[in-house]
Amino acid sequence: MKHLDEYRDADLVQRCAQRIADCVTRPWTLMEVCGGQTHAIVRHGLDELLPDGVRLVHGPGCPVCVTPTAILDKAHEIANRPEVIFCTFADMLRVPGTATDLFEVKARGGDVRIIHTPLDAIEIAEAAPDREVVLFAVGFETTAPANALCVVEARRRRLRNFSLLVSHVLVPPAMEAILRADDCRVQGFLAAGHVCSVMGVSEYRPLAARYRVPIVVTGFEPVDILHGILLCVRQLEQGRHEVENQYERAVRPDGNEAALQLVREVFTVTDRAWRGMGSIEHSGLSLAPAYRDLDALQRFGALTGPDDAPGECLSGEVLQGRRRPDECPAFGTRCTPDHPLGATMVSAEGACAAYYRYRPVPVGAESVDDAGAVRELGAVHDTGAPTGTSALRDTGEART
Amino acid sequence: MCLAIPGRIESITDPAPATRRGRVDFGGVVKEIHLVFVPEAEVGDYVLAHVGCAISRIDEEVAVRTLAELSGDAP
Numbered sequence: 001m002k003h004l005d006e007y008r009d010a011d012l013v014q015r016c017a018q019r020i021a022d023c024v025t026r027p028w029t030l031m032e033v034c035g036g037q038t039h040a041i042v043r044h045g046l047d048e049l050l051p052d053g054v055r056l057v058h059g060p061g062c063p064v065c066v067t068p069t070a071i072l073d074k075a076h077e078i079a080n081r082p083e084v085i086f087c088t089f090a091d092m093l094r095v096p097g098t099a100t101d102l103f104e105v106k107a108r109g110g111d112v113r114i115i116h117t118p119l120d121a122i123e124i125a126e127a128a129p130d131r132e133v134v135l136f137a138v139g140f141e142t143t144a145p146a147n148a149l150c151v152v153e154a155r156r157r158r159l160r161n162f163s164l165l166v167s168h169v170l171v172p173p174a175m176e177a178i179l180r181a182d183d184c185r186v187q188g189f190l191a192a193g194h195v196c197s198v199m200g201v202s203e204y205r206p207l208a209a210r211y212r213v214p215i216v217v218t219g220f221e222p223v224d225i226l227h228g229i230l231l232c233v234r235q236l237e238q239g240r241h242e243v244e245n246q247y248e249r250a251v252r253p254d255g256n257e258a259a260l261q262l263v264r265e266v267f268t269v270t271d272r273a274w275r276g277m278g279s280i281e282h283s284g285l286s287l288a289p290a291y292r293d294l295d296a297l298q299r300f301g302a303l304t305g306p307d308d309a310p311g312e313c314l315s316g317e318v319l320q321g322r323r324r325p326d327e328c329p330a331f332g333t334r335c336t337p338d339h340p341l342g343a344t345m346v347s348a349e350g351a352c353a354a355y356y357r358y359r360p361v362p363v364g365a366e367s368v369d370d371a372g373a374v375r376e377l378g379a380v381h382d383t384g385a386p387t388g389t390s391a392l393r394d395t396g397e398a399r400t
Numbered sequence: 401m402c403l404a405i406p407g408r409i410e411s412i413t414d415p416a417p418a419t420r421r422g423r424v425d426f427g428g429v430v431k432e433i434h435l436v437f438v439p440e441a442e443v444g445d446y447v448l449a450h451v452g453c454a455i456s457r458i459d460e461e462v463a464v465r466t467l468a469e470l471s472g473d474a475p
C-alpha cells in the first residue's frame with residue numbers, strides 16, 4: 001500500500017539503524033509516547049537494531065489503558081440497563097473494571113455493540129428511537145474530532161436518545177507529568193504522530209525548552225520510528241533540545257484547523273484521572289457546557305468508586321516507562337489476554353499485550369527471569385512472532 | 401486507538417462541508433470515510449483515516465523528499 005510499504009523497506013530500515021549507530025557515542029534513554037509505536041517496535045524488533053546503550057522505554061499513549069476504573073464501572077452499569085444500546089470500540093471489551101468487563105456484560109444479555117467509527121452510534125440511535133444509545137467516547141486528541149463530529153451530528157438530527165460517556169485524554173500533560181517526576185530517566189521523546197496530525201506541534205515547544213528534552217514527532221512504520229530515533233539521538237549528541245517533525249507528510253505545524261475548531265467547540269479541558277498514574281491537571285476533555293445535556297453522566301448518574309482498581313497490576317509503572325511489561329511478576333502467568341489483570345494486557349496498543357504477543361515467555365521457562373535469560377541466549381525465536389527485519393515487508397492489516 | 405491508515409480518495413459521495421464524505425481505497429479495500437476535516441482533499445489525494453474520519457491529507461511532495469533524504473548517502 002502506498003505511503004505504508006515504503007516505510008517498511010528492509011534496506012531502508014538497515015540504513016537508518018546504521019546511521020543511528022554511526023552517530024551515537026553515549027547511552028541514551030528515549031520514550032516512544034504512543035502505544036501504536038510500542039507495538040511496531042516490539043513486533044518488528046526495532047529495539048534490537050539499536051546500538052548498545054540506546055534504550056527505548058514505553059510511554060502512556062494508550063487511551064484504553066488509562067481509562068480509569070470508575071469510568072469503566074460506570075460503563076458496565078450503563079450497558080447493563082435494558083433500555084440501553086452501548087456502543088464501543090472493540091478494544092474496550094476486555095478491559096477489566098472492579099467486577100466485570102463489557103464482554104461479560106454482553107454475554108449476559110447487555111446490548112453492547114462494537115462500532116468502527118463513532119458515527120455508527122448516530123445511525124444506531126436514529127434507527128432505534130425507543131432505546132437510549134450511549135457512545136463510549138474514549139481516545140486522545142486523534143479521536144476527539146470524530147467524537148466531536150458525533151455530538152454536532154446528534155444536535156443536527158435532534159436526537160434525544162443519544163449520549164456520550166466521555167473519557168478523553170490529552171498527551172502533552174501526561175508527558176509533562178513524566179518529566180516532572182524526580183526519578184525521570186527519559187532524555188528524549190518520540191511524540192505520537194497521529195495526535196500531532198490533529199494538534200500540531202506548538203504545545204511541545206514549552207515542554208522541550210523547560211525540561212531541555214528533544215521531542216521528535218514520529219510516525220508509526222519501522223522506517224519512521226528509526227528515523228525519529230535518529231533525529232532524537234542526533235539532537236542529544238549535539239546538546240540540542242528542539243521540537244522536530246519526522247512525520248511531516250501527515251503533520252502540519254498547526255495541526256488540523258478544521259478538526260481543532262470543532263473539538264474546541266464541543267469539548268472543554270478538564271482534570272482527568274489516568275488509570276495507574278493518578279489525576280493529571282488539565283489532561284482530559286469533557287463536554288462543553290452547551291452540550292452537557294448529551295453527557296451520559298447527567299442521564300445515568302455521576303461516577304462513584306475508585307479511579308484505580310486495587311490489585312497487583314503494575315500498569316502505572318509500565319505506562320510511565322519505569323518497568324518493562326516482562327518485569328511485572330504477573331506477566332504471562334497470572335496475567336494473560338484471556339485473564340487480564342490490567343488494561344495494558346488487552347488493549348491493541350497496550351505494552352503488555354505487545355510483549356505477550358511478540359515476546360512471549362518461552363515454554364519451560366520457570367519465570368520471567370528465566371525467559372529473559374533464554375532470550376539473551378537467542379533461543380526464543382521460533383515463536384512465530386516476527387523479529388528483526390524479517391517481517392518488515394508484510395502487508396498492512398486494515399487498521400482504521 | 402490512535403491507529404490511522406493512508407488511503408486514496410476515489411470519489412466524493414457527499415460534498416456538503418458539514419457532512420463531507422467520500423469513498424477511500426485502502427489498498428483494495430474501499431470504505432466510506434468522513435472528509436469533514438480535510439476540506440482541501442480531492443479525488444486522487446491520499447488521506448490518513450482514523451476511526452472512519454480523515455484527520456490529515458498526506459503531503460506527497462514531502463513524502464517523496466523524506467524518502468529521498470533517507471535513501472541518499474547524506475548523513
Ligand code: SF4
Nearest residue numbers: 313314328335342352
Ligand atoms: S502484565 Fe498484567 S498485571 Fe502486569 S502490568 Fe501488565 S497488565 Fe498489569
